[in-house]
Amino acid sequence: MLAIDPGSAKCGVAVVEPGRTLHQEITLTDKLLTRVSELRIQFSPTHIVLGDGTQSKPIAALLPDAVLIPEAYTSQRARERLRKNRPWWQRFLPLPQPYDDLVAVILAEDWLEANAG
Template identity: 35%
Template sequence: MAVILAVDPGREKCGLALVDEKTGVIWQRVVPAAELMTTVGQFVQQGAVQTVVAGDRTGSAKFKTQWDQSGLSAKARLVFVDEHMSSVEGRRRYLRDHPGKGLRRLLPIGLKTPDQPFDDYVAVILAERFLKKNASLGME
């Protein structure tokens, strides 16, 4: 399996994360929804990934339609994973990694608000869920 591309599809913006099953996160970004298929296509066409993992809720139907029309399924497989509570986990991880400055550092995470989109962190969570599920099934 090696490297997977995780996608948190949304209406206006989407989170992307390139994750190696052994070393972890290689790359992560938030991109406008209009650029999603171009970015995914670049990774798949370069042969960087053979598996694309996507959340199964907001934006997933549109992403599936775009995927089917793109012809990328000949080069990589698309797998949907349960997105339940992934935004909450992604928010928590973003705030942990970006604690803020000054007095803001002292606030509990529950009282902080992210200062930028964290959809890429949600994509990382989705990748981890996929890898964990496949490891527990003994799949490589």
């Protein structure tokens, strides 16, 4: 499955299968369609999911096979995951930015969980 966290300048992109992230990156929004085409060739995802937040409508128009899914609180969940995965002494330091790719991973995981079975 290919997941996209849309944004006006950049997008998080991830290819995820149950229990495993195969690829994640941040790409410029104006390069997104090219990257999606390349990732479709490389990974042959069965589904594309698109977070329903910022800039989702223009991207959804360009990717008519994408399924819009709720994006509420995914950035907060990504920040929490980043904090938890740091050594204890780094948990109070600023988080690396940006993390849109991790948001895309979370979108994929949410869709996979909701559609398991």
